[in-house]
Amino acid sequence: MASLFKDLSKLSQYRDRRFQGSQEEFEQALLKSTTVYVGNMSFYTTEEQVYELFSRAGEIKRIVMGLDKNTKTPCGFCFVMFYSREDTEDSVKYVSGTILDDRPIRVDFDWGFQEGRQWGRGKSGGQVICYLLLFFLLIKLPDDFPFD
Secondary structure (H helix, E strand, C coil): CCCCCCCCCCCCCCCCCCCCCCHHHHHHHHHHCCEEEEECCCCCCCHHHHHHHHCCCCCEEEEEEEECCCCCCEEEEEEEEECCHHHHHHHHHHHCCCEECCEECEEEEECCCCCCCCECCCCCCCCHHHHHHHHHHHHHCCCCCCCC
16 A cells, blocks of 8 residues: 655664664664765755755755766765654655655665765766666667667
């Protein structure tokens, strides 16, 4: 059955490989955290837009935009830190799936921001490069190209 709000009993679908601990410790960190990870954002979404949307869930302590390590430009994600756990839960419950800059954003509990996590993954600074490369390859392939 479809649900209007995100189920908070599922802490996160994402497991950060940089977390230095067991799965149990990771889940405990998620239960206490006042940080959310926001994904599937447009590269053109501004910090001000993020603030405007997430401040509806509660008082924001800090926003860290995800950046391409080389160009220092936004690469489609951010971290939002709240002052209270209740506000954090409200943002996951009510803001996840909201359309921001014509894209449905994904909001998940995060174990807590640490310096260095603002850079996109990969040597080039973002996982996006792979998607762009795949996209350009696909649009240049002939229609009858065998994909299997």
